[in-house]
Amino acid sequence: xxxxxxxxxxxxxxxxxxxxxxxxxxxxxxxxxxxxxxxxxxxxxxxxxxxxxxxxxxxxxxxxxxxxxxxxxxxxxxxxxxxxxxxxxxxxxxxxxxxxxxxxxxxxxxxxxxxxxxxxxxxxxxxxxxxxxxxxxxxxxxxxxxxxxxxxxxxxxxxxxxxxxxxxxxxxxxxxxxxxxxxxxxxxxxxxxxxxxxxxxxxxxxxxxxxxxxxxxxxxxxxxxxxxxxxxxxxxxxxxxxxxxxxxxxxxxxxxxxxxxxxxxxxxxxxxxxxxxxxxxxxxxxxxxxxxxxxxxxxxxxxxxxxxxxxxxxxxxxxxxxxxxxxxxxxxxxxxxxxxxxxxxxxxxxxxxxxxxxxxxxxxxxxxxxxxxxxxxxxxxxxxxxxxxxxxxxxxxxxxxxxxxxxxxxxxxxxxxxxxxxxxxxxxxxxxxxxxxxxxxxxxxxxxxxxxxxxxxxxxxxxxxxx
Numbered sequence: 001x002x003x004x005x006x007x008x009x010x011x012x013x014x015x016x017x018x019x020x021x022x023x024x025x026x027x028x029x030x031x032x033x034x035x036x037x038x039x040x041x042x043x044x045x046x047x048x049x050x051x052x053x054x055x056x057x058x059x060x061x062x063x064x065x066x067x068x069x070x071x072x073x074x075x076x077x078x079x080x081x082x083x084x085x086x087x088x089x090x091x092x093x094x095x096x097x098x099x100x101x102x103x104x105x106x107x108x109x110x111x112x113x114x115x116x117x118x119x120x121x122x123x124x125x126x127x128x129x130x131x132x133x134x135x136x137x138x139x140x141x142x143x144x145x146x147x148x149x150x151x152x153x154x155x156x157x158x159x160x161x162x163x164x165x166x167x168x169x170x171x172x173x174x175x176x177x178x179x180x181x182x183x184x185x186x187x188x189x190x191x192x193x194x195x196x197x198x199x200x201x202x203x204x205x206x207x208x209x210x211x212x213x214x215x216x217x218x219x220x221x222x223x224x225x226x227x228x229x230x231x232x233x234x235x236x237x238x239x240x241x242x243x244x245x246x247x248x249x250x251x252x253x254x255x256x257x258x259x260x261x262x263x264x265x266x267x268x269x270x271x272x273x274x275x276x277x278x279x280x281x282x283x284x285x286x287x288x289x290x291x292x293x294x295x296x297x298x299x300x301x302x303x304x305x306x307x308x309x310x311x312x313x314x315x316x317x318x319x320x321x322x323x324x325x326x327x328x329x330x331x332x333x334x335x336x337x338x339x340x341x342x343x344x345x346x347x348x349x350x351x352x353x354x355x356x357x358x359x360x361x362x363x364x365x366x367x368x369x370x371x372x373x374x375x376x377x378x379x380x381x382x383x384x385x386x387x388x389x390x391x392x393x394x395x396x397x398x399x400x401x402x403x404x405x406x407x408x409x410x411x412x413x414x415x416x417x418x419x420x421x422x423x424x425x426x427x428x429x430x431x432x433x434x435x436x437x438x439x440x441x442x443x444x445x446x447x448x449x450x451x452x453x454x455x456x457x458x459x460x461x462x463x464x465x466x467x
Contacts, residue, residue: 001095001108005115006088009124012352013080015361016127017392020368022076024391024402025424027127029054031076031395034063035467038070046399047391049214050406056212057219059204060130062162076392079128086132087124090306091115093139097146098313102322106332110313113335118260118342119305121352122297127392129299134163135306138170142274142310145178150189153178157193161200165209168201169280177273224289233287248286254294258282261301261308264339266331269311271318278307367418370448374414377445377452381461383407386414388423399465403432411458411465413441418449 016022024047033043033054043054043064054060069078094114098107114120123132137156144152157174160167172194179190205218213219225247226233237244249255262269269275281304285293293300321327355361364372375393378384384394385403394400401407402423403415413436415422415429422429429451436453445452 001111001115002088002091005091006084008353008356009087010081010084012356012361013084013124013127014077015356016125017077017080018362019364020371020389020393022080022127022389022392023423024386024388024400026129027076027079028388028391028395028400029057030063030079030128030130031392032400032467034066034079035070035074035396037064037067038074046401046407048405050408052214053212055208056214057209058130059165059208060133060163062133062159063130074396076128076395083128083132084124086136087115087120087302089136090139093136093143094306094309097139097143097310100146101313101317102328106328109332109336110309113264113339114306114309116353117264117305117309117339118296119301123299123302125352126298130164131299131303134160134167134170134303137163138277138303139306139310141174142277142307145174146314148181148186150178150185154189154192157196161196161204165201165204166280166284168197168199168204169284170277171197171200173277173280177276180273222289223287226287244287248283251294253291254286257294257296257301258286260296260342261304264342265308265312266334268315268319268321268331269308271315272311274307274311274314278304278311281307367448370450371416373447374445374450374452378412378414379461381463381466382411382458383409383462383465384412384414385410387416387419387429388426389416389419390414396467399467402426403429404435409465411455413451413453415451415453416449417451 017027028047029045032045032047036043045052045054045057048054048057066078066082069082091111091114095104095107095111098110101107102110123129137160141153141156141160144150144156153174157171160171175190175193175195175197177190178193179187181190205221209218210216221229223233226236226244249258269278285300288294292298316322316331321331352361371390371393375390378394378398380397383399383401385401385405385407386394388402391400391402401410403413404422404426413432415433417429417433419429421427422432433451433453440456441453442456443451444454
């Protein structure tokens with residue numbers, strides 16, 4: 001099952017690159033960082049600005065593990081395939097957790113419901129993200145916690161701290177669960193995890209990230225309704241619980257996303273203590289001021305889905321579902337049918353399997369053919385500013401930036417005039433076109449909505465413009 005899902009998800013992810021559906025944010029960002037790691041350079045991401053070190057954004061040194069693969073194949077496709085592999089690697093741990101409660105064969109249904117779930121498919125449909133590393137690591141950690149294997153638990157949780165700074169909050173919750181299992185040794189391991197989680201978050205957000213950030217701050221504290229920092233936010237929740245609850249569930253898109261997460265699992269995660277691990281992940285999103293975090297799109301729900309599936313297995317055991325043959329059969333049928341049936345709702349998740357079956361995943365559109373023709377006009381080893389949706393096509397050939405970001409040199413502009421903006425949160429292509437024409441750039445290619453403009457000072461490829 002793991003191999004099958006890896007093959008399907010890798011093929012689909014690569015098809016998005018082939019058909020020009022990927023983007024610089026975030027595939028291009030990680031590609032530039034990992035390529036620098038592969039060349040033993042600091043991870044400078046030109047797509048986010050001149051001399052922008054990726055550690056100014058998030059703390060995720062674990063992505064450096066991908067660098068050796070770039071020695072074999074220098075392409076953003078590597079990241080897409082790695083993400084599919086990481087998703088597949090988490091499936092056996094979910095199966096192992098479930099098998100201890102309902103047997104190996106029945107656990108296959110649980111593993112299938114997890115791997116085919118809409119949240120996982122939404123992640124695959126969104127290029128690449130570092131949170132993919134957290135899937136197998138957290139799955140292994142929860143499995144080790146269930147088996148009371150402290151060595152594996154501590155190792156996997158230590159690696160989680162290298163995935164992203166917010167994994168510190170996850171470690172705190174795992175530590176609390178370990179301490180609640182009782183016993184002096186277990187409590188000690190739990191306290192170590194709690195301490196490591198707090199220390200990891202503080203060091204990453206107060207020391208490491210500010211040291212690289214241009215404004216010497218942490219850009220992702222965006223909880224305006226709760227307070228300017230974590231202590232104030234926690235105090236606000238304690239002092240104003242009604243306000244916190246209202247903020248967590250409104251507007252309605254938040255409640256809708258929660259429904260899509262819990263209903264396919266028959267609300268059974270609510271009965272499990274493992275749900276505690278999902279609390280900081282959900283709070284980070286639904287208390288956030290950035291509204292795109294509230295939806296069913298992108299990669300944000302995948303890690304929550306993993307925790308909820310684990311909690312569902314445990315919750316069903318606590319509710320007495322698994323020991324009763326009829327309830328067990330009913331729950332397994334529910335898991336086999338309901339999560340998969342939700343894949344037919346396009347407003348919940350992209351129709352990944354449907355697009356692969358009908359062939360549309362590999363089919364070029366007139367627009368993608370126009371994009372392909374425009375990209376073909378760009379020579380190797382030039383400095384190019386492109387529409388965000390074109391960046392992944394040039395990353396292993398040229399020095400790629402987004403228009404209007406600080407850059408010392410731009411040989412070519414590639415603009416898609418059909419888009420509202422050249423990249424989030426950048427201006428419209430019409431605005432960029434006006435700036436380029438004012439600076440003497442000349443249109444050298446036009447097809448459909450695509451324009452390629454060349455600098456009046458262009459003198460050919462140069463070493464400074466190599467990727």
